[in-house]
Amino acid sequence: MPEARTAPKTRPVAFRGGGFAPRPVGLVGPLVFVVLLVLWEVGARLGWISALILPAPSAALAALRDLFDSGLLFKHLGASLQRLALGWSLGTLAGVAAGVAAGLFSLARAGVVPLVSAIFPIPKIALLPLFIIWFGIGEESKVATIFFGVFFPTVIAVYGGIDNVDRSLIRMGQSFGLHWTSIVRKIILPGALPAMLSGFRITASISIILLVAAEMIAAEFGVGAYILMAGNLMATDQLIAGVAILSVLGLTVGWLIGRAERFLLRWRS
Amino acid sequence: MDLHLSHVTHRYGAVEVLDDIDFTVTQGHIVCIIGPSGCGKSTLLRLIGGLEQPAQGAVLQVGEPPAESRNPLTYIFQDFALLPWRTVRGNVSLVLEDHALTASAREAIIDDVLRRTKLSDFGDAFPRQLSGGMRQRVAIARALSVNPACLLMDEPLSALDSQTRELLMDDLVELWSREPFTACYVTHNLAEAVRLGHRVIVLSRRPGRIREVVDIDLPLAGRMAHRAALEALQARLWTLMREEALAADLELADA
Numbered sequence: 001m002p003e004a005r006t007a008p009k010t011r012p013v014a015f016r017g018g019g020f021a022p023r024p025v026g027l028v029g030p031l032v033f034v035v036l037l038v039l040w041e042v043g044a045r046l047g048w049i050s051a052l053i054l055p056a057p058s059a060a061l062a063a064l065r066d067l068f069d070s071g072l073l074f075k076h077l078g079a080s081l082q083r084l085a086l087g088w089s090l091g092t093l094a095g096v097a098a099g100v101a102a103g104l105f106s107l108a109r110a111g112v113v114p115l116v117s118a119i120f121p122i123p124k125i126a127l128l129p130l131f132i133i134w135f136g137i138g139e140e141s142k143v144a145t146i147f148f149g150v151f152f153p154t155v156i157a158v159y160g161g162i163d164n165v166d167r168s169l170i171r172m173g174q175s176f177g178l179h180w181t182s183i184v185r186k187i188i189l190p191g192a193l194p195a196m197l198s199g200f201r202i203t204a205s206i207s208i209i210l211l212v213a214a215e216m217i218a219a220e221f222g223v224g225a226y227i228l229m230a231g232n233l234m235a236t237d238q239l240i241a242g243v244a245i246l247s248v249l250g251l252t253v254g255w256l257i258g259r260a261e262r263f264l265l266r267w268r269s
Numbered sequence: 270m271d272l273h274l275s276h277v278t279h280r281y282g283a284v285e286v287l288d289d290i291d292f293t294v295t296q297g298h299i300v301c302i303i304g305p306s307g308c309g310k311s312t313l314l315r316l317i318g319g320l321e322q323p324a325q326g327a328v329l330q331v332g333e334p335p336a337e338s339r340n341p342l343t344y345i346f347q348d349f350a351l352l353p354w355r356t357v358r359g360n361v362s363l364v365l366e367d368h369a370l371t372a373s374a375r376e377a378i379i380d381d382v383l384r385r386t387k388l389s390d391f392g393d394a395f396p397r398q399l400s401g402g403m404r405q406r407v408a409i410a411r412a413l414s415v416n417p418a419c420l421l422m423d424e425p426l427s428a429l430d431s432q433t434r435e436l437l438m439d440d441l442v443e444l445w446s447r448e449p450f451t452a453c454y455v456t457h458n459l460a461e462a463v464r465l466g467h468r469v470i471v472l473s474r475r476p477g478r479i480r481e482v483v484d485i486d487l488p489l490a491g492r493m494a495h496r497a498a499l500e501a502l503q504a505r506l507w508t509l510m511r512e513e514a515l516a517a518d519l520e521l522a523d524a
Contacts, residue, residue: 166350168346168348168350169350169352171320171350172344172346172350173363174320175318175320175342175343175344176340176343176344176363176364176411176415177339177340177367178363178364178367179367182366182367186352186363186366187352190352190354191354193354265354267353267354267355267395267397268353268397
């Protein structure tokens with residue numbers, strides 16, 4: 001009986017690992033854009049898509065060129081960028097200050113956090129009429145809308161980031177007799193920086209959304225005003241051109257924050 | 270400067286963690302504190318360094334720390350506690366920046382401690398680039414840079430693999446032999462205690478009481494030549510701790 005044993009069948013162990021690890025694939029993103037644009041253009045040229053419903057990309061590009069040639073592009077863009085820069089930086093400055101206070105002091109936290117929870121969910125654009133009464137129809141009310149839209153999420157991101165700083169690092173700082181200011185400046189703030197930067201990513205998008213909304217309600221110049229005007233005139237090619245400007249604006253801001261992250265957080269793997 | 274723990278008792282709420290701990294850490298000696306997990310060893314170390322206040326009793330400094338000591342009671346942590354956004358030099362520099370030192374004096378101190386811990390070539394590396402053993406050497410360099418009168422070491426080798434642990438123990442013995450330092454060394458590893466301790470304090474399970482004090486007279490540098498004696502000592506410590514550890518284990522299962 002033992003003599004009759006045949007060689008057992010051998011086969012390799014089946015591979016069942018791998019996957020679940022998305023990696024960057026260079027050209028796919030731009031390619032998707034190009035394919036969609038080409039399909040869109042071809043569809044418009046062949047008459048599948050009516051020019052009134054959705055103008056061809058080339059028509060939108062022409063509208064953009066008209067805007068550039070008339071010199072109004074920079075007038076609109078300049079007005080929007082100024083509001084954006086002012087509203088976002090003031091809101092971020094105030095938000096970081098309030099967030100750091102809430103992150104460090106029990107009293108500030110007890111005061112600030114319920115207030116933030118109460119006001120954060122209100123769409124700031126609903127308050128714009130109120131801001132117009134308070135600050136006038138000019139720039140101030142638009143900047144204020146962006147300011148408040150940015151302020152609250154910033155507070156949440158900053159104090160959340162401070163809460164997540166490794167307590168053992170703070171204890172280490174205390175054990176070496178570091179000054180309180182040194183602990184805050186050299187341990188707590190750098191430790192909260194990753195959370196702050198991802199907060200900035202969100203507030204930058206929020207501020208673009210609020211900018212357009214505010215400009216649609218009351219503005220002579222600005223990308224939002226341009227889009228609104230185009231919509232009222234049923235000039236859909238101009239509307240698409242305006243939306244494309246916004247998209248590029250969003251991409252640029254995202255890219256800038258990405259660069260800042262890569263530089264400021266280069267200590268991470 | 271000696272350290273004297275005078276009848277230290279500590280509790281968290283209603284839970285008594287340490288009960289009437291009384292011993293002295295003599296200058297130039299390493300005192301190891303061992304005990305089953307949860308016996309309050311780490312709490313005891315935090316009390317000694319002033320990171321917590323005892324409910325009763327006091328931790329007393331006997332005599333003045335040397336004038337050149339910038340931070341008399343200095344910790345070395347189990348998790349190293351290095352700032353990931355600072356390089357090796359930056360991490361050492363952190364604890365010197367609040368002292369009145371010229372930039373060149375600070376650089377000189379950093380060079381000196383990195384040389385003593387064999388880290389001179391790694392000054393510009395970030396912690397994530399270093400192995401666990403190297404990270405702990407950075408933490409040791411940082412501790413040495415402030416000229417501590419007493420090192421408070423909280424399971425400094427417990428996060429490392431056993432080979433690295435052996436190497437770092439040799440490093441610590443070498444550092445001590447060249448320049449004897451005072452240390453309070455908390456560990457659950459009996460091999461570390463008999464290799465590094467001049468005195469081993471065995472704590473009972475919670476609430477931690479001093480169960481036994483064992484003095485080891487063998488000189489630190491030549492201890493490896495007395496393997497048999499060390500092993501006998503280790504076995505004796507284990508018999509002291511075994512039932513405590515067993516009981517502590519069951520206690521945790523109940524909780």
